[in-house]
Amino acid sequence: MSFLEEICLQADIDYKECMMRLGNNEMLVKRFLKKFLEDRSYEELEKAWQAQDVDGVVRHAHTLKGVSANLGMKKLTAACDGLVKAGRQGGLDKNCYQEVGVQYRKICDSVAEL
Known part of the structure; x- marks a missing residue:
């Protein structure tokens, strides 16, 4: 297993898809x-999120969803999708927001080792 594969595994990035x-x-x-x-x-x-700006949450979660999907970051993509869906229904989903944070930090911590 290459070092990059190990980093992807640790970050829950789908190496083959990426x-x-x-x-x-x-x-x-x-x-x-x-x-x-x-x-x-x-x-x-x-x-x-801090400003409780639903439109802003949707916009930035959608952008992050696209970036993460293109890089095989499936858990981050799914959490962002939850935020986008909640926002489009006029709400904010705290659980999805927290999961986005967990996944984002996990990825960043791992990728920083490259």
Whole structure:
């Protein structure tokens, strides 16, 4: 198992899916995972949540959902999807928000080792 596979396993990232989406190029996968750490969607989501801005939560959760889906981050994608669905129904789902935070930190902590 490669170091990248170990990082993906630790972060609950679907290594095979991520590799497939990025042309089976490990260097490209590493580059995109490192860029994920620079993405500000989660930070903006936190701000929107604190302000109880439902539209902002939906917008930033949807962005984070797309980014995470493209990188095989299935648990983060699912949690973001829950936030988006709740927001589109006019509410905020605290459990989904907390799960987004747990998954996001888990991924960032693991990917930071690359």
